[in-house]
Amino acid sequence: MTDAFEDLLAANRAYAETFDLSGFDGIAHAGIAIVTCMDSRIDPLRMLGLSPGDAKIFRNPGGRVTDAALEALVLGAHLLNVKRVLVVPHTRCAMASSTLEQLRERVGESAGQDASWQTFGVVTDQVAALEDDVRKVRSHPLIPDTVEVGGFLYDVDSGLLDQKV
Numbered sequence: 677m678t679d680a681f682e683d684l685l686a687a688n689r690a691y692a693e694t695f696d697l698s699g700f701d702g703i704a705h706a707g708i709a710i711v712t713c714m715d716s717r718i719d720p721l722r723m724l725g726l727s728p729g730d731a732k733i734f735r736n737p738g739g740r741v742t743d744a745a746l747e748a749l750v751l752g753a754h755l756l757n758v759k760r761v762l763v764v765p766h767t768r769c770a771m772a773s774s775t776l777e778q779l780r781e782r783v784g785e786s787a788g789q790d791a792s793w794q795t796f797g798v799v800t801d802q803v804a805a806l807e808d809d810v811r812k813v814r815s816h817p818l819i820p821d822t823v824e825v826g827g828f829l830y831d832v833d834s835g836l837l838d839q840k841v
Contacts, residue, residue, distance in 0.1 A: 705729050
């Protein structure tokens with residue numbers, strides 16, 4: 677083992693000293709699920725005034741409703757108390773401001789090898805992609821019609837959500 681993670685393990689030990697979620701049941705206590713981007717400028721719980729245990733959160737590049745996200749939402753709706761789903765991409769997202777070729781080139785340069793085979797979920801029109809993603813959730817046969825689904829764009833500069841769908 678190396679010391680590459682020691683700072684994080686030390687922070688974890690400090691966190692564990694006041695840890696108060698022991699025995700938590702794992703359901704979404706506020707009935708919320710959020711599909712959003714992996715971007716570190718997004719704090720999904722705080723942006724909605726929620727606390728740990730309130731929501732199920734699924735993150736990926738671009739905040740897209742992928743097959744894996746749908747799987748998580750189906751489980752959330754049936755087993756984890758999810759009653760409302762927010763799909764939340766954001767402004768200034770690399771997935772929406774770069775072409776597939778640009779991302780492949782940048783990754784290839786960083787990796788020092790060809791990345792032309794790697795797929796990335798580039799988004800050319802965020803609102804159209806958001807509408808499509810919300811439609812995917814609403815029309816999924818295993819997600820009940822009683823689950824409310826909304827599409828929002830998060831502004832990384834103001835912290836505000838703008839409901840688009």
